[in-house]
Amino acid sequence: MSNYHIKHLEEYYQIYRKSIREPENFWEEVAEEHFLWRKKWDKVLSWDFAKPEIKWFEGAKLNITENCIDRHLVTRGEKTAILFEPNNPDEPAQHITYQQLFERVNKMANVLKSQGIKKGDRVCIYVPMIPELAIAILACARIGAIHSVVFAGFSATALLTRINDSDCKMVITSDGSYRGAKTIDLKGIVDEALESCPGIEKVLVVKRTGGNITMKEGRDMWLQPLLDEASKQCPAEIMDAEDPLFILYTSGSTGQPKGMVHTTAGYMVYTAYSFKNAFQYRENDVYWCTADIGWITGHSYIIYGPLANGATTVLFEGVPSYPDFGRFWEIIDKHKVNQFYTAPTAIRALAKQGSEMVEKFDLSSIKVLGSVGEPINEEAWHWYNDNVGKKKSPIIDTWWQTETGAIMITPIPFVTPTKPTYATLPFIGVQPAIVNEAGEELKGNQVEGRLCIKFPWPSMARTIWRNHKRYKETYFSTYKNMYFTGDGALRDEVGYYRITGRVDDVIIVSGHNLGTAPIEDAINEHPAVAESAIVGFPHDIKGTALYAFVTLKDAGESRIHENLRKEINQLITERIGPIAKLDKIQFTAGLPKTRSGKIMRRILRKIAEKDTSNLGDISTLLNPECVKEIMDEAL
């Protein structure tokens, strides 16, 4: 296991340099040492960013579930694989061992097969944070079906768009879900979505809340009776290295969400390697990532990365505020969590409650703290460091994306000296570049620009589902021969990276990626609305919150604005989900536009941020007069 745990900074640099000089040898060694292959690869890497086409471990055959489950059975059969902590603290936690996980995944895989699912079929998984979510994902992977998990907080419209985009044949869901004190009628949302999803043949329903639901004859089935009948042996489908493992949607700056396609071998190798090294996971540690499995963080660092390492991974159904704001700390204490990975938005919300909530619990088990999802501000970083880590547990600020599949820039705990708000150094094998707007790479330190990646890494998304053209345009066309991340970054005097935020129209709210376009589309659906533009503005808890500038069709609209605001937010909740709700809605007579008719969001952003000292030259606008009015009436 020589190169699988990095011990000191010198060793990091040594391994890093090797991974850059001889990437193929490096990843080949990692792949050979740590995984179970049915057949080894013929070629480690072939790539062409111009096409773009990227292949890792071509010719290899494997099944990721044999790596995440079967091979651990001999030595870790009785070890807890998934530690389930329910929403209600009075409901007992469940320890699912590797042996039990093996049986449950196989049974589920057999159910999928018996319901007509074959290798390559797409299965939509719309299940809350309960063990069946992980089991459904792994069952798909077992038989080579491509899972497409949709976050169970998304609306019917968001769900149906995703189901139809990837032509799913089946939906796996639950009767309902618990979130704090709320119970959500998940099956009702699925029923509504499926009115517009002709491709769905079967719906499997997990019983969770026992709520009243309707089952459509011939389409909907309770899962449990099918599992009871199923065999606990299901041979793993042997997959090619580059066979798709899953699709996961992420917002783009325009149009529909993008179905990022991740493939099997490279994703497995890199998520497993990064999990072990970025968290310094040791056998018998209890690891907890609070993300929802509906996001990439949950895919890579609740399921695949930890299980490929034979780790114990906590799966928490609830929310940080229920039954009170001490819940996270209580869980860390109860299960003696060693690595804790959460988002800045959660840290800010918890910090707002003061430190008393944290002090009630024993957090001495914590070794490593992680942060992901958006830049962590200095205040939140210190609160996390002082109150949760007690200044002795390194914080790894991990920068990465749905598209990158796994962590790309991060400190290695106990190895890389941390610096608040800096993601610090590239992970092994990652070659970042900072470029200026002209696309020239800015070499050396103390530079700032746009963040690109120059060389392929094993877990990168290979395409956008059935839209390779968009994949090329979005990521490989802005700068020649580089993957463009959409983020801005700077490199300081010692070579540490700091991510400065999105440079496109994606807004990160509470760590969730939201594209402006679908939100504006939802607002514009309101019959009274003529046009709208969304920008982000700084928010204590959410990091960034949404500010909408809306023009009405009839400027003398008689209805009171407060009602309109409610109706607009209601529409957004229906079309996208509550995460996209607007914090501020300003009605205005016009939106600033360029002569070619593009809304100048840059100006609106400055107004929303209350930074109007330097709006730049507005004289070239089509309608400069509207800017003053918007400024005068800003909320």
Ligand code: 6R9
């Ligand atoms: C993993 C995940 C990706 C975008 C990314 C960036 C922002 C994520 C960050 C961060 C600064 C960090 N982001 N982690 N910004 N520091 N540590 O969040 O994936 O949902 O696709 O979001 O999130 O802007 O481009 P995803």
